[in-house]
Amino acid sequence: MQLFDISDERKRALLQQLGVLHSLSIELYFLQDASQLRQPLNLRNEAAAVSLLLGFFAEHHSDGEGGIDARAQQALLAELLRHGRTLWPELASGNVTVSGSSSSSSAATVRGEPVPADSPAGQFEAWAVQQGVAAGIQIASFDGLRGCAASRNVAPGDLLLSIPSDLLIYQDSVLATDLGRMLHAIPNLTVDNLLIIFTMIDRHDADSQWALYWRSLPHKYYTGLSFPQALVDALRGTAAHLELTRAQAHLRQQFAASKPLFDMLLTAYPQFLEAGWFDYDSYLWAAELWYSYAFEIEFPDSSAAADKGGFPAAVADVVPVVTGSKPGASTTSSSTSGSSATTGSCCKPVMVPFACHVNHSPWPHCVRYGRLNPTTRTLDFPAFRPCTKGQQVFISYGPVPNLKLLCYYGFCVPSNPHDLVPLQLEPPEGPLQEQQAAVLEAQGLGLEHSLQDGPLSRQLLGCLRVVVATAEELESMRKGTLDPMAGPIAAENEEQALHTLQAALLGLLEPLEQLPLLAAGDGDVAEALAGANGNNAAEAVSGLLRLHPHQPAADGGADASTAKQTAAPRPADQQPQCNENGFDADWRTSLRFCQIYLRGQQYILQQSLKECQRLMHP
Ligand SMILES: C[S@@+](CC[C@H](N)C(=O)[O-])C[C@H]1O[C@@H](n2cnc3c(N)ncnc32)[C@H](O)[C@@H]1O
Structure with missing residues (x-):
């Protein structure tokens, strides 16, 4: 597919440079050679470059700034829009699937059913518009998955949403409240915990300025952070199992460490606070909310030091480079995504009412939204491609692999183009280990690698050549006469x-x-699992599925699962009710997403194996 089709050489060069500027380290990790940079690396990268240019035109259109003559600007804009149309024909024709609650459905064919005006989401929406949110979208339900529909036909460059900074919930706005100031006085409270604890309390305050926002949110989340133990066990041996085990333990530790503080607050303010607000489920609710609904927003000209929270947060394509990783997460390249602060700016985790009702897609309508507009003090969400009235509008939460989506958002994208399999190589051992380690370090090669649905990374192959090299080969690499990254160094070495x-x-x-x-x-x-006479994991999951739907299974641990095994099986005709996001208390939807995750891992491993065997027998 020839994606990069702008005819004028100079304009193409400009777009190419913007693409390079927007490449993420994971994209560069998989780069085979520099000539690839002459083409768009992928849709995400190209969309980021196009969005940057559209944003530039939007800013300079009326005032004629930027040294661009108005007619030349119009011509370039027209060419850019044409470029977009040829770039995403499959998107324009609606050939994009999105995972809903029960089945994959075409985003183009499923039209949103607007939420009722008197529902919590409807009331929130009306309030948000009163507060100055300019919305070209409305909250709607799509085949059991809540999201946002275009309320008119959207053209590239149009704003989907523009949100005044006053509505944002983040460290600064929280600290401007009485509750925030009180919490701030507590020594050693991290920003993450401040936001979580503020949320745990403020969501119960009917007079809170964000009361209608809190009410519009689901009563329960089904991200991997609350997966019951049996579901985590069903993923045994995978990276998701490791990540979930670590992340759940991390949250439990954080909760245990906060317990004395909760007791202190309850003792100090018995007339305002209730013990039920501070149990583990309430802590988990607030944490999952911040993990799955928050954005990482850049505040230009902020004098404050960057308050990097540990929340993963959806990361828009603002400026290149890399953000942090999730608590408990390993630092493999799979956690690499997103944006960072430029000089004089800082990035903060922010709850963005309304925008956080928009669902994610790797084939989104908007990728560039994460920077507060310093002139209007609004957070703007411009579309870079069209969307027809009534269709679901998607933003990109970043190039997120299914592992992260499953663990921190609870869903997976079938055929996710950003999916990865982490591959950890064994550290060198034996008599050559010091030499090997020295060469790896000199070459800037680590042992943590990633596989994708595409060519094997040069770094992975280079690393393997070092790990199996002879003493002589290692010596030549040290002297720089052999380059393990450039290609095979010797037939035997390559075979090994x-x-x-x-x-x-x-x-x-x-x-x-x-x-x-x-x-x-x-x-x-x-x-299928309940009927299977499989191994323990299968029995555990089918046992789990016999639980009574209203018993919270999210606690995990042996006591939670054994205590509930005795519950009566659910009659087949009483399927569980799904929440706004299509999740059910029996974890059936989550099981399906776990299966999508596993299938994605299997596919990438099979493809990588084929590629490896092709290289073995060229
Ligand atoms: C930021 S919220 C998006 C709004 C949310 N659907 C709502 O109306 O409350 C993120 C959550 O929405 C759901 N979600 C987002 N994108 C999705 C997708 N493509 N497929 C399935 N669920 C999705 C997941 O439950 C995720 O944790």
Whole structure:
């Protein structure tokens, strides 16, 4: 596919430079050679470059600033829009699927059903407009998944949303409230915990300025952070299992560390606070909200030091470079995404009412939204491609792989173009280990790698060549006469390197393919598992699915799962009710997303194995 089709050489060069500027380290990790930078790396990267130019025109259109003559500007804008149309024909024709509650549906064919005006979301929407939110979208339900629909036909460059900074919930606005000031006086409270604890209390305050926003949110989240133990176990052996185990333990530790503070608050303010607001489920609710609904926003000209919270937060394409990772998350390149502060700016985790009702897609309508407009003091969400009235509007939460989506948002994207499989190579051992470690360091090569649906990374292959090199080869690498990244250094070395890779890939793929969740068919995964006489994980999941729907299974741990095993099975005709986001208390929707995650991992591993074998027998 020839994506990069702007005819004028200079304009193409400009777009290309913007694309390079917007490349993320994970994209550069998979770059095969510099000539690839002459083409768009992928839709995300190209969309970011196009959006940057559209934003520039929007800013300079009326005042004629920027040294661009108005007619030349119009011509360039027209060319850019044409470029967009040829770039995303499949998007324009609606050939994009999005995961809803029960089945994959075409985003173009499912029209949103606006939420009732008297529902909590409807009341919130009316309030937001009164507060000055300019919205070209409205909250709607799409086949059981709540999101936002275009309320008129949207053209590239049009604003989907513009939100006054007064509505934002973040450290500064929280500290301007009485509750925030009181919490701020508590020593050693991190920004993350301040925001979580503020949320735990403020959501119960009918007089809070954000009361209608809090009410519009789901009563329960189903992100991986609240997966019951049996569901985590169903992913055993995968990176998601590791990440979930770490992240859940991290939250439990944070909660335990905050417990004395909760007791102190309850003792000090018995007339205002209730003990039920401070249990683990309430803490988890607020934490999951911040993990799955917050954005990382850049505040230009902010004099404050950057308050980097640990929240992952949706990351728009604002400026290149890299953001932090989630608590408990490993620092593999799969956590690499997003934006950072420029000089004089700082990025903060922010709850952005209304915008946080917009769902994610790797084929979004808007990628560039994360910077407060210093002139209007609004947070703007411009579209870079059209959207027809009534269709669902998507933003990109960043190039997020399914592992992160599952753990921190609770869903996965089938055929996610940003999906990855983390691959951790063993540290060097044996008599050559010091030499190997020295060469790896000199080459800037680590042992943590990633696989994608595409060519193997040069860095991964380079690393493997070092790990299996002889003493002489290592010495030549040290002197710089052999470059392991440039290509095979010797037939035997290459054969060994590829055998090592093949063994590592099989070591991941074979246990994955034994997981009952992967083997279960396409229908109702839960039914398939409940009927299966599989191994312990399958029994655990089917046991879990027999739980009474109203018993909170989110606590995990042995006591939670064993205590509830005795509950009566649900009759087949009483399917569980789904919440606004299509999740059910029996975790059936979550099981399906776990299966999508596993299938994505399997596919990438199979493709990588094929590629490895192709290199073995060219
Ligand atoms: C920032 S909120 C988006 C608004 C949310 N749907 C609502 O109306 O409350 C993120 C949550 O929405 C859901 N979500 C977002 N994008 C999705 C998608 N493409 N498929 C399925 N669920 C999605 C997930 O539950 C996720 O944790």
